Amino acid sequence: MPATARRWDIFCAVIDNFGDIGICWRLSRQLAAEQGIAVRLWVDDLASFNKICPQVDINQTQQNIAGVTITLWSDNTDWQANGIASVVVEALACNVPMPYQQLMAQQDVKPLWLNLEYLSAEAWVEGCHALPSPQPHLALDKYFFFPGFTAGTGGLLQEANVQQLGAQFLADASAQQQFWQQLGVDNHGYYQQKISLFAYDHPKIESLLACWQQPDINTLCLVPEGALANQLMQFYPQLKQHGELVINTLTLKVLPFMPQDDYDKLLFACDINFVRGEDSVIRAHWAAKPFIWQIYRQAEQAHLDKLQAFMQRYCEQMPEDVADNLQEFWLAWNTDSALGERWQKCSAKLAQIAEYNRYWRTALTANGDLASNLVHFVEKKFIMRRNFS
Numbered sequence: 001m002p003a004t005a006r007r008w009d010i011f012c013a014v015i016d017n018f019g020d021i022g023i024c025w026r027l028s029r030q031l032a033a034e035q036g037i038a039v040r041l042w043v044d045d046l047a048s049f050n051k052i053c054p055q056v057d058i059n060q061t062q063q064n065i066a067g068v069t070i071t072l073w074s075d076n077t078d079w080q081a082n083g084i085a086s087v088v089v090e091a092l093a094c095n096v097p098m099p100y101q102q103l104m105a106q107q108d109v110k111p112l113w114l115n116l117e118y119l120s121a122e123a124w125v126e127g128c129h130a131l132p133s134p135q136p137h138l139a140l141d142k143y144f145f146f147p148g149f150t151a152g153t154g155g156l157l158q159e160a161n162v163q164q165l166g167a168q169f170l171a172d173a174s175a176q177q178q179f180w181q182q183l184g185v186d187n188h189g190y191y192q193q194k195i196s197l198f199a200y201d202h203p204k205i206e207s208l209l210a211c212w213q214q215p216d217i218n219t220l221c222l223v224p225e226g227a228l229a230n231q232l233m234q235f236y237p238q239l240k241q242h243g244e245l246v247i248n249t250l251t252l253k254v255l256p257f258m259p260q261d262d263y264d265k266l267l268f269a270c271d272i273n274f275v276r277g278e279d280s281v282i283r284a285h286w287a288a289k290p291f292i293w294q295i296y297r298q299a300e301q302a303h304l305d306k307l308q309a310f311m312q313r314y315c316e317q318m319p320e321d322v323a324d325n326l327q328e329f330w331l332a333w334n335t336d337s338a339l340g341e342r343w344q345k346c347s348a349k350l351a352q353i354a355e356y357n358r359y360w361r362t363a364l365t366a367n368g369d370l371a372s373n374l375v376h377f378v379e380k381k382f383i384m385r386r387n388f389s
């Protein structure tokens, strides 16, 4: 890549929750660490960022963490003084501020502008990935870049060492012991089943919790603070923020929000992972334990089409009976329906799901990772520009 293409600006507007900043932070760190790119991450909400990365000082408008320059994006930002980069990524449908766009257009060598889109398994994504998005008013090159599950898309965020680190962690009993102690779980060996439950709320959640109270299995259910934990604390007033409650063989524990790397470790450490949104679901793929996805809800149930598209792709090679039981539960989990009986059927297939997930992980890894694919795309565009301009 020409040296001029080694300065990237990534723009992140936090809409709600943690997916936007979670994705941008992973991408920025990976580009800096694995590709040697000078990344400046512009983010408009340092408080949300601080939740997933406690080193972020919410009072600093500029700081450097993990080789990434983090800069507050505010209405008062002086774009002229900060200068612009040669590659500009607007993440997840945010808009690069107009003064910055104008600065881009004024350059002799125009920056390459990428619109990093939301994740979807729908078939149309392949047709739109890498297409130009004309900006006639500014005469700038802008391209769509779609993450996705097939070789015809930009792939998924995955650091080069994520699977290796996970395997090392799983092979190291003392590292696991230390991790559980750090979470306030001193007797993790006592539990036959450990479940991470990161989710939005669900009106029938008790029907699921009832399934985890079988007499012969001690279950630990870890619920990160937030929407679902709030719902549970309302239902069980004895359960407090960051506290725990034992109901028969089920121990419910509300966890403080943890740094992103620790959350990723939790997904390897648990036997079953309930994940949500757009980022934790992909991390669950790399841990390859059975996972249940609660998709981010959209107006007019648009998310259910996305969910169907994903289930279809994910379950394509799965034995039919396993796929049926899994999909039935996933649908119930995403449509506020009764869960108990469906969980019984789905949980009978957990061993097969775990085995399948290892196969699925390998298949996805073969598509290349999103950060490397982005860099290759940028390289190609710069080479083409050099040769044909």
Ligand code: TRH
Binding pocket: 015, 016, 017, 018, 019, 020, 021, 022, 023, 051, 052, 053, 198, 224, 256, 257, 258, 259, 260, 261, 263, 275, 276, 277, 278, 279, 280, 281, 296
């Ligand atoms: O928080 P989310 O619901 O984010 C959502 C989705 O991304 C959605 O697509 C987007 O449109 C919306 O935000 C605005 O779920 P998600 O995507 O899993 O992001 C959570 C992030 O938080 C992820 O990077 C993991 C991280 N995390 C921690 O760092 N510590 C924790 O303790 C937990 C539970 C999560």
